[in-house]
Amino acid sequence: MSALAGLRVVELAREPIALAGKLLGDMGADVILVEPPGGDPSRDYPPFVDDEPGTDRSLYWWHYHTSKRGVVIDLDHEAGRDRFRSLIGTADVLLEAEPRRRLGALGLDYVDLARLRPELIHVAVTPYGREDAKSDLPFTDLTVMAASGPPWSCGYDDHALPPIRGPLQGYQTAAHFAFLSALTALLYRSMSGRGQFIDVSMTAASNVTTEAASYSWLVAQRTVQRQTGRHASVSPSRETQQLCADGRHANTGVPPRQPREFAALYDWLKELGLDAELPEAVFLEMGANWEGPFDLSRIGSDDEITAIFGAGREGLKLIASRVSAQDFFVGCQRAGLAVGVVNAPEEAFEDEHFKARGFQVPVHHEDIDRTIVYPGAPYALTGSPWAISRRAPKLGEHDDEVFGELAP
Amino acid sequence: MPDSAPSPAADRPQALSAFRICDFTGQLAGAGATRWLASFGAEVIRIEDPVREGRWDILRGTPPYVDDRRGIDMGGAFNNHNAGKYGITLNLRDERAKDILTSLIEISDVVSENFAKGVLERWGFGYERLKEIKPDIIYVSNCGFGHVGPYSDFKTWGPIVQAVSGLTFTSGLPGLEPAGWGYSYMDHTGAYYMAMAILLALIHRQRTGEGQWVDLACTESALSLHGPALLDWTVNQRPSRRPGRPHANRSFWPPMAPHGIYPCAGDDDWVAIACRDQADWEAFAKVVGEAWCDGPTFATPDSRHANQDPLDENITAWTAQQGKFDVEELLRAAGVPVAAVMKPQERIDIDPSTADFGLWPTVRHAKMGDVRVDGQPAHFSETEWRFERGGPCLGEHTADVLTRLLGFSAEDVDALHAEGVV
Numbered sequence: 001m002s003a004l005a006g007l008r009v010v011e012l013a014r015e016p017i018a019l020a021g022k023l024l025g026d027m028g029a030d031v032i033l034v035e036p037p038g039g040d041p042s043r044d045y046p047p048f049v050d051d052e053p054g055t056d057r058s059l060y061w062w063h064y065h066t067s068k069r070g071v072v073i074d075l076d077h078e079a080g081r082d083r084f085r086s087l088i089g090t091a092d093v094l095l096e097a098e099p100r101r102r103l104g105a106l107g108l109d110y111v112d113l114a115r116l117r118p119e120l121i122h123v124a125v126t127p128y129g130r131e132d133a134k135s136d137l138p139f140t141d142l143t144v145m146a147a148s149g150p151p152w153s154c155g156y157d158d159h160a161l162p163p164i165r166g167p168l169q170g171y172q173t174a175a176h177f178a179f180l181s182a183l184t185a186l187l188y189r190s191m192s193g194r195g196q197f198i199d200v201s202m203t204a205a206s207n208v209t210t211e212a213a214s215y216s217w218l219v220a221q222r223t224v225q226r227q228t229g230r231h232a233s234v235s236p237s238r239e240t241q242q243l244c245a246d247g248r249h250a251n252t253g254v255p256p257r258q259p260r261e262f263a264a265l266y267d268w269l270k271e272l273g274l275d276a277e278l279p280e281a282v283f284l285e286m287g288a289n290w291e292g293p294f295d296l297s298r299i300g301s302d303d304e305i306t307a308i309f310g311a312g313r314e315g316l317k318l319i320a321s322r323v324s325a326q327d328f329f330v331g332c333q334r335a336g337l338a339v340g341v342v343n344a345p346e347e348a349f350e351d352e353h354f355k356a357r358g359f360q361v362p363v364h365h366e367d368i369d370r371t372i373v374y375p376g377a378p379y380a381l382t383g384s385p386w387a388i389s390r391r392a393p394k395l396g397e398h399d400d401e402v403f404g405e406l407a408p
Numbered sequence: 409m410p411d412s413a414p415s416p417a418a419d420r421p422q423a424l425s426a427f428r429i430c431d432f433t434g435q436l437a438g439a440g441a442t443r444w445l446a447s448f449g450a451e452v453i454r455i456e457d458p459v460r461e462g463r464w465d466i467l468r469g470t471p472p473y474v475d476d477r478r479g480i481d482m483g484g485a486f487n488n489h490n491a492g493k494y495g496i497t498l499n500l501r502d503e504r505a506k507d508i509l510t511s512l513i514e515i516s517d518v519v520s521e522n523f524a525k526g527v528l529e530r531w532g533f534g535y536e537r538l539k540e541i542k543p544d545i546i547y548v549s550n551c552g553f554g555h556v557g558p559y560s561d562f563k564t565w566g567p568i569v570q571a572v573s574g575l576t577f578t579s580g581l582p583g584l585e586p587a588g589w590g591y592s593y594m595d596h597t598g599a600y601y602m603a604m605a606i607l608l609a610l611i612h613r614q615r616t617g618e619g620q621w622v623d624l625a626c627t628e629s630a631l632s633l634h635g636p637a638l639l640d641w642t643v644n645q646r647p648s649r650r651p652g653r654p655h656a657n658r659s660f661w662p663p664m665a666p667h668g669i670y671p672c673a674g675d676d677d678w679v680a681i682a683c684r685d686q687a688d689w690e691a692f693a694k695v696v697g698e699a700w701c702d703g704p705t706f707a708t709p710d711s712r713h714a715n716q717d718p719l720d721e722n723i724t725a726w727t728a729q730q731g732k733f734d735v736e737e738l739l740r741a742a743g744v745p746v747a748a749v750m751k752p753q754e755r756i757d758i759d760p761s762t763a764d765f766g767l768w769p770t771v772r773h774a775k776m777g778d779v780r781v782d783g784q785p786a787h788f789s790e791t792e793w794r795f796e797r798g799g800p801c802l803g804e805h806t807a808d809v810l811t812r813l814l815g816f817s818a819e820d821v822d823a824l825h826a827e828g829v830v
Contacts, residue, residue, distance in 0.1 A: 003612040027608060045662045047640040059643060060661050063635035110789075128761050129787070138684070138745045142659065142667060146680035147747035149755055151669060153590030154579060159676050162669040163749050164587040164656045166579045172633055174785075176600045181786045183607035184448055188423035188791050190614055196790035204767050204785030207755060211436065211591035212472075212485065217752035218768060218780040219484035220472035224590070224752065229576065230567065232590035234471075240567065241585055249585055251571040329572070338563040340571035342586055344649035345634035346641035348574045348627070353559040359628060360642075373642040378632040379605040380554065383620025384612045 002028020003384035007092045007186070011068065013040035014097035016141075016202060017125050018064035019175035021095055024182065025067030026377070026386050032087065032402055033068040036075070039395045049368075055394075056367075062392045066363070066374065070393025071402050075106055086406045088113050088120065092189075093182050097125040100135045110197040119195040121185040123178050129201035139202075145170035148206035153213045153224055153232035163226060173209050174202040241342070242317060248325035249342040256312035256337060257296055262287030264335030265315050278318050280311035287311065349375070363388050422449025423791035427610065430509075430516035431455065431493065433602075434465030436592060437566065437626060438522030438550055439489040440599025441606065446492030447784055447793040453512065453809055454490065454800060458497035458830065462802050474776045480802055481775050487799035488781045491771045495800025496809050497830050500531045504829045509533065511814050513541045517613075518606055522550040525560050535621045544619035546609040550602045554625030564626065566592025573630030578637070578654045587656070597633075598626035636661055658716065665712035666692070669749060670724050672732040678749040679732045681723065681739065685709070691742040696726055773798025806830050 005028040011021040013035045025031040045060040046053070073087075074080035085108075088094065094113065096103065103109040103124075110122045126135040127144060142165055145151055150170070151163035181198045189195055208214065216222045216234055224232035229241035229251065242250050256262050266284040269275045278284070287294070287308035298305045316337075320328050325341040332339035341347075348354060359376040377386035428451045431442045446452040456462035461480050463469070472484040498505040513519060519538055521528055528534060528549075538545045549555055552564025552572075567588070570576045576588035605622040613619055631638075640646045648654065659667040659682065666689075667682045683689045686709060693701035700722045706712045712719055727735055732748040739746035748754075755762055762768065767783045776798065784793045810816040810830070824830045 003608045049643055059639035060636045063639055129765055132761050140682040140745045142680050142682050143745045143747035146749045151749050152751055155587050163678055164579050167656055177785050184423050198786050198788050200786040204765050208782040208785055209596045213752050215484055215488045216472050217756050226590045229588040251567050253568055333562040338568050340568035342571045342576050343574050344577045345574035345637045346647050348631050349638050353557045356557045375632050375638045378601050378629040380623040383618055
């Protein structure tokens with residue numbers, strides 16, 4: 001049985017919460033996506049099927065609205081508001097990211113809806129929370145993230161280059177907290193019978209998703225500085241990104257620090273016939289045969305330990321320059337080193353590991369008689385199936401079905 | 409620093425107070441998950457190894473520090489990630505400790521861990537054994553590649569997860585190496601997915617009476633964050649690795665221009681500006697008021713999108729002469745989406761929004777004293793979150809948990825401690 005089967009979610013279509021609705025729907029909830037007449041603007045976002053723009057051709061829309069049924073309700077008219085109230089009368093969760101005063105002005109905010117449906121869980125997502133007037137300002141994923149921390153920590157060693165924003169992650173982080181909040185409130189409701197109102201702030205969500213940038217300031221009033229491909233840091237750290245022979249990069253992680261790691265690296269160099277090209281190979285061999293603990297705190301003060309540790313780094317760099325990033329990744333991991341290939345998303349998607357885990361999920365689109373391969377589950381709950389139960393809805397596709405179910 | 413006043417929510421009900429978590433998690437990828445549960449009242453009991461002084465969690469003793477004191481109880485990150493939890497020590501090399509763990513699992517709802525694959529099993533507590541101890545137990549494992557699949561023995565930490573899953577690649581500028589993420593975004597986000605999985609499994613158990621095992625792979629959670637790009641690949645065979653991409657500060661879905669992060673006067677000061685549509689552009693152009701705004705090159709959304717390089721050069725020349733908060737004020741007044749790129753001090757201590765939201769609560773740590781930590785970015789009208797305590801010192805609650813929950817006397821605990829069992 002799906003974990004959320006039988007639960008009804010009403011989602012007022014808005015970009016920042018689309019992922020939260022998908023997470024609920026893919027775990028079995030009956031998600032009713034409510035759009036205004038004319039549809040949500042993200043229906044028209046690229047990329048498009050076969051690169052041809054048109055109605056119901058947005059892959060952006062397809063991805064974020066799987067496992068939902070779609071209806072059109074005009075909240076600006078009383079008949080629409082009546083219909084919305086009837087729908088709320090059957091709902092367990094309302095998920096919305098409306099401008100903060102809009103629902104109140106329509107007589108459809110939590111105080112109004114809870115009278116109709118006391119057990120309703122109302123999750124409201126706004127840029128700064130419902131109580132903050134800054135939530136009335138216009139925003140995008142980019143401005144949400146800039147205001148709340150992530151870009152400050154991301155970018156290049158060269159600070160003449162701008163801080164970098166990981167695309168879409170501001171909205172996705174807000175959606176993660178909206179989903180977590182809904183699940184938490186559902187557990188409470190199942191024991192207490194009580195619904196509640198939950199006020200999620202997008203900027204707060206990213207503010208608490210910045211790791212050391214926040215707690216370095218909170219604890220020690222220190223400021224981290226961005227660095228290429230590695231953690232922003234109060235004090236500069238060594239590079240960890242390595243260009244490999246095929247022009248792709250790898251993240252070299254933590255260099256070898258234990259005799260068995262030096263041994264594995266030395267063996268691999270010999271296997272590749274590269275040991276003669278590494279002047280420091282003799283130190284690697286010493287590291288492989290080291291007896292007793294290898295005391296990293298003596299790097300810089302003990303000549304042997306310093307040379308061996310340095311040889312580990314140089315050995316990795318030499319191998320990386322001669323093999324592909326994928327081979328470097330797999331070879332290092334087999335040697336026990338936590339190294340990663342820098343994949344583009346599609347390269348990871350085609351990797352045997354994720355295929356073997358069932359991450360490629362075919363979904364039949366009966367309307368165009370085509371099977372589309374979607375990204376799969378973010379977690380494997382072995383007892384509660386994750387599934388894309390239906391393709392994204394067309395505008396008003398389920399009006400008759402859903403409104404028919406509501407009819408007295 | 410704010411006073412450590414009693415939380416106004418102290419007498420409110422807690423959403424998850426019915427649940428007990430037998431918690432082996434650490435670092436951020438695991439500890440971040442049970443942190444959410446603890447803040448809503450779940451009894452999260454961290455189990456650590458007294459022989460290695462809990463050093464499996466490297467954050468126990470690493471910076472930042474509140475003062476000159478060092479040691480396994482003084483790590484600021486550990487306190488942040490483990491606020492609200494209890495901490496006990498069990499030396500699982502000793503059969504008596506295994507018996508204590510068995511008793512604890514019998515009265516727990518969830519066993520959570522983020523070890524490498526196989527570690528818990530080698531200690532004798534694999535999923536099959538957990539089910540024997542408690543048939544409806546929920547077991548949630550979280551590791552980089554999961555416990556199933558060709559790479560399940562590979563090791564990761566946040567940056568490795570981000571590299572392999574495509575997140576490092578997509579965060580960069582064209583023609584340059586990836587900028588990547590300047591922190592372990594996927595330790596945070598993997599922890600969120602782990603918390604979601606725990607909550608989903610608890611809901612499932614409430615409705616069916618069944619427990620289950622959740623095999624969480626952080627790389628898989630991360631890969632799921634690239635949805636539209638992956639469909640562009642499977643449907644249109646268009647790779648993200650292509651000339652001109654990635655261009656992380658620009659917007660392609662939907663196309664917006666201008667859309668970027670621009671330099672300002674000041675010390676590494678920057679401002680983010682986005683024009684969603686023609687109206688935003690016209691408002692922006694009116695504020696800038698320079699001749700280049702009026703030409704045909706930038707007249708329509710399509711022409712601006714096609715000419716983003718010269719557009720960005722012109723905007724850079726305009727922003728570079730002004731302070732970031734001045735640009736923010738001007739464009740805000742005009743109704744254009746804008747935000748200064750905030751430094752940690754600015755968003756924590758200067759921007760009133762985070763303080764007004766109560767985003768940086770103070771917890772009391774047994775040795776560090778009062779310390780501010782990350783709060784939760786949501787307010788609940790019925791069951792507000794709160795952190796009852798700082799992160800636990802090593803073994804801080806061993807006696808409490810063994811006497812309160814497992815029927816030991818204080819003398820029993822002293823003897824177990826003297827014999828190296830706890």
